[in-house]
Amino acid sequence: MKVAFFRPQIGEEEINEVVDCLRSGWLTTGAKTKRFEEDFAAYMGGGVEAVAVSSATAGLHLALQAIGIGPGDDVIVPSYTFTATAAVVEHLGARPVFVDCDYDTLCLGAAQIDAAITERTRAVMPVHFAGLACDMAPLVALAQRRGLRVVEDAAHSLPATSGGVLVGKHPTSATVFSFYANKTITTGEGGMLVTADPEIAARARIMRLHGIDRDASDRFAGGSWAYDIVLPGYKYNMTDIAAAIGIHQLRRANAFQASRQDAARRYREALQDLPIDLPPEATAGDSHSWHLFIIKLRPESPVSRDAAVKALGEAGISCSVHYRPLHKMTYWRKTHGLRDEDFPNASRAFAGAISLPLYVGMSDDEIGDVVGALRRILS
Numbered sequence: 001m002k003v004a005f006f007r008p009q010i011g012e013e014e015i016n017e018v019v020d021c022l023r024s025g026w027l028t029t030g031a032k033t034k035r036f037e038e039d040f041a042a043y044m045g046g047g048v049e050a051v052a053v054s055s056a057t058a059g060l061h062l063a064l065q066a067i068g069i070g071p072g073d074d075v076i077v078p079s080y081t082f083t084a085t086a087a088v089v090e091h092l093g094a095r096p097v098f099v100d101c102d103y104d105t106l107c108l109g110a111a112q113i114d115a116a117i118t119e120r121t122r123a124v125m126p127v128h129f130a131g132l133a134c135d136m137a138p139l140v141a142l143a144q145r146r147g148l149r150v151v152e153d154a155a156h157s158l159p160a161t162s163g164g165v166l167v168g169k170h171p172t173s174a175t176v177f178s179f180y181a182n183k184t185i186t187t188g189e190g191g192m193l194v195t196a197d198p199e200i201a202a203r204a205r206i207m208r209l210h211g212i213d214r215d216a217s218d219r220f221a222g223g224s225w226a227y228d229i230v231l232p233g234y235k236y237n238m239t240d241i242a243a244a245i246g247i248h249q250l251r252r253a254n255a256f257q258a259s260r261q262d263a264a265r266r267y268r269e270a271l272q273d274l275p276i277d278l279p280p281e282a283t284a285g286d287s288h289s290w291h292l293f294i295i296k297l298r299p300e301s302p303v304s305r306d307a308a309v310k311a312l313g314e315a316g317i318s319c320s321v322h323y324r325p326l327h328k329m330t331y332w333r334k335t336h337g338l339r340d341e342d343f344p345n346a347s348r349a350f351a352g353a354i355s356l357p358l359y360v361g362m363s364d365d366e367i368g369d370v371v372g373a374l375r376r377i378l379s
């Protein structure tokens, strides 16, 4: 491949911290995880707790569980998302109610949520898609007016802002970030649940580790062996090996964002004359994490999206598609009777969507290779 889809940025600091962890004799949740959580809460500007988990999926599951979602409840989710957003709702015996997204932003808007609310609706899960934050002020106002909880799927959006407020600091029940291998910061696998509600944080801490009333480092690192089980928990804790990477990734998060934003700016300039829809920037004064740079081919495009992705691959450009919406996935479509015509924006966006390579430190030559290949394919 001439241009990879993604390249993680693992520096000497991350490597040394992992080696330190391995040599320390303490590999699972312990001091490094605690430090990562404290650093993360501070990065958010304080006023929140950060609970480190094994994935964003785990964090979303814990967040919904902590606010009491269960059988008989409906939770509004976008169809244009990764399956985890909806799957965690079903894990709790509740029902995901799928709504369409906005074509340009690929995010949920307050109007789409409003139209889907029934007396069973308990919560809504906005996804800050590709790193562009949903317009949070009207969404939060609607949720407050209609008595809904909000759990933000921020898997893509560290760091991003809406209305000048960092995602993670809006007045919602919880926000969950992903540190999966190709995310804006990574721990290989991992996630962080952020909440200003101490009860949600306490519940998530207990449920992430089997429902044990205290964590392993308390029990083994000089503490007492004894513990109690207070709830039927999961195994969702973060290891210190992962946290060792995260501590240093977090320190570089703003520099990573600036580099990705610069790559996005160069893409936008170089692609503006092509007959494609470019991803929107954040509104003035706000920040986009640029996890993904998604262009959309228009219906009149000379090649289909699939043909374009294949041709880009043959030209040495590794691309992807985010995502095939859930109303087009067998399980969700069949179980919930979902139809394309109920999701016109998501269906149209998916038909043309291509995620171009985007990573920290992309050179002008790499961007030039992607743009050149795309130009040839679309001409």
Ligand SMILES: Cc1ncc(COP(=O)(O)O)c(C=O)c1O
Binding pocket: 055, 056, 057, 058, 081, 082, 084, 085, 127, 153, 155, 156, 177, 178, 179, 180, 190, 191
């Ligand atoms: C929108 C969205 N939500 C949740 C997840 C799950 O993240 P994780 O892999 O950390 O569980 C992803 C993963 O790509 C995602 O894209």
